[in-house]
Amino acid sequence: MAEPLQLALNNAMSPTMEELIYFHDYAMATSLVIGLSVSITLMVITTTKLYDSALSDANQLEFMWTLLPVLVLVFIATPSMRTLYLLENQESPHLTIKTLGHQWYWSYEYSDLGDKTFDSYMTQELNLENGSPRLLEVDHRMVIPTNSLIRLLVSAEDVLHSWTLPTIGIKTDAIPGRLNQLTFISPRHGVFYGQCSEICGMNHSFMPITMESIPVKHFENWLHTP
Incomplete structure (x- = not known):
């Protein structure tokens, strides 16, 4: 049962919920890293002359902002597929x-x-x-x-x-x-x-x-x- 002022999810009472909580924490940690990385990059670009020097060649920049989201999606999809498989397990119910x-x-x-x-x-x-x-x-x-x-x-x-x-x-x-x-x-x-x-x-x-x-x-x- 939920408690007053509770911020986290309820305690897991089944293996299914344990997997869901693990994936939730995993995805939130990944989102936090992405948010911090983007914020730091924006701060560096706007406070230095990095934009005029290193980012003047757009080819490398376009390659990176195409590759990184793909890697992030693979990074999140791997545990997601495992969780979905466990949720759909229909073998021999009692x-x-x-x-x-x-x-x-x-x-x-x-x-x-x-x-x-x-x-x-x-x-x-x-x-x-x-x-x-x-x-x-x-x-x-x-x-x-x-x-x-x-x-x-x-x-x-x-x-x-x-x-x-x-x-x-x-x-x-x-x-x-x-x-x-x-x-x-x-x-x-x-x-x-x-x-x-x-x-x-x-x-x-x-x-x-x-x-x-x-x-x-x-x-x-x-x-x-x-």
Whole structure:
């Protein structure tokens, strides 16, 4: 969960989010080096006679300002391709969950293991337990087993929605008539919160997502609980 006056991203709660944070820091460091280099070059050019002497021959200058951006793009694209590959890994999921977006709640279906299906509505403020976050807690959480590769199939029945869990590093649009999918793994026990990140109507901000990661043996008990 975010904290007051927090500047950095939330702590990573999955390998996917760890990769995204690494790439974010990598890209920001590269941008900082580029910004400092350009600023220093401009200061040197405008405060000395370097422009009249060294830069009077434009051929070398044109070669450099063409080559350097290409090298920068390659420098950034290399870790980006690796991150994209890891995000699209679809190999042998342990569990498939289908979620549908509605105005304004989510429904979940565990079709792989029986026919467990339920709707997930935001918990009203009067019904919140002590310590439960306002506007983020729901009456029925999506529950997954820890250390299991989960495949999530996402769609919608009315308008565009977006299923998002920032600390897990996953986000995908829920589009009527289309089935999107993503895979993720949660190596830690805990409760993770998110919200619909698509403006889907007047109650858009009252459409939270709550996922709970529990041990496999507890998950089996929950799965067979009415």
